[in-house]
Amino acid sequence: MKIQTQTMTQKEIRINFTEYSSFDEMQPSDRELVAEAIAAMGNAYAPYSHFHVGAAVRMSNSQIVRGSNQENAAFPSGLCAERTAMFAAGAKYPDKDMQSIAIAGGVHGRLSEHPATPCGACRQVMAQYQTKAGKPMSVIMVGARKIWKFDRVDDILPFIFDSI
Ligand code: THU
Numbered sequence: 001m002k003i004q005t006q007t008m009t010q011k012e013i014r015i016n017f018t019e020y021s022s023f024d025e026m027q028p029s030d031r032e033l034v035a036e037a038i039a040a041m042g043n044a045y046a047p048y049s050h051f052h053v054g055a056a057v058r059m060s061n062s063q064i065v066r067g068s069n070q071e072n073a074a075f076p077s078g079l080c081a082e083r084t085a086m087f088a089a090g091a092k093y094p095d096k097d098m099q100s101i102a103i104a105g106g107v108h109g110r111l112s113e114h115p116a117t118p119c120g121a122c123r124q125v126m127a128q129y130q131t132k133a134g135k136p137m138s139v140i141m142v143g144a145r146k147i148w149k150f151d152r153v154d155d156i157l158p159f160i161f162d163s164i
Contacts, residue, residue, distance in 0.1 A: 015155045020147040030100070030149065033058050034142050037102035040066040040081065041109055047071060053081035053105035053116060057089040060097040060133075065089035069105075081105070082122035086129055097133035101126060104142035115141035115148045123157040131162050 020026050023034065033056050040054030046069055053069040067085025071078040079087075082103055089098060105116035118126070118139070130137040136152035150156050 013158050015158075016151070017155060018149045020149070021145070023147070026147065026149075029058070030102070030140060033064065033100055033102040034104070034140060034147065036064050036066055037104040037140075037142055038111060040068045040085070041104055041106065041111070042068075044068040044081065044109070045070045048073075048075070050108050051105060052107075052109040053103065055081040055085035055104075056102045057085045057098050058100040059089060059093050060099055061093065063093065063096075065092060080119060080122050082118050083125050086122075086125055090129065097135065098126075098129045098137050099133075099135075100138040100140065102140040102142060106144075111142070111144045113143055113145045115143035115146060117141055118156070120157075123153065124161065126153045127157055127160045127162060131160075 023031055036056035037054045040056055041052045044052035046052050048071050055067045057065045065085055065088050067081045067088055069081045070084060082101060103116045103118055104111055106112040126137060130153045139150045139153060139156055141148045154160060
């Protein structure tokens with residue numbers, strides 16, 4: 001039997017993303033999606049956390065679907081803005097692809113300075129709609145001072161579970 005030595009290697013993952021310091025730097029379609037996500041914050045129902053989140057999904061037919069976080073006294077029954085938007089989009093346009101999602105949030109509806117970063121469960125749902133589409137879905141995280149754009153969900157969820 002051959003004994004293997006020195007097979008262990010250190011690996012590294014690099015994530016590329018774009019940081020914008022003003023809305024004007026973005027391409028018009030992204031700017032529009034960001035504006036929709038910020039507007040969607042106004043529809044949040046967040047009587048417990050007071051953290052208002054808005055999301056907007058751009059479909060392959062150019063339609064935009066908004067979502068906002070909806071809380072519930074039975075806490076696990078509430079839902080994040082991103083999943084509210086994606087599930088609404090999937091229900092409304094089952095044959096279309098989700099091309100991009102923008103997310104904005106802030107305490108008491110005031111847009112936070114730091115970009116709104118989606119929770120793990122929402123990233124997993126994004127991943128599956130991206131797989132369903134068969135093409136990259138971009139993710140735009142909006143803050144008042146800076147905006148981050150990731151070109152594909154893989155960049156915010158390495159080692160995506162998609163094996164079923
Ligand atoms: N929330 C979202 O809507 N999206 C996220 O990515 C993180 C958290 C909501 C859930 C809850 O209503 C509130 O923000 C505080 O966690």
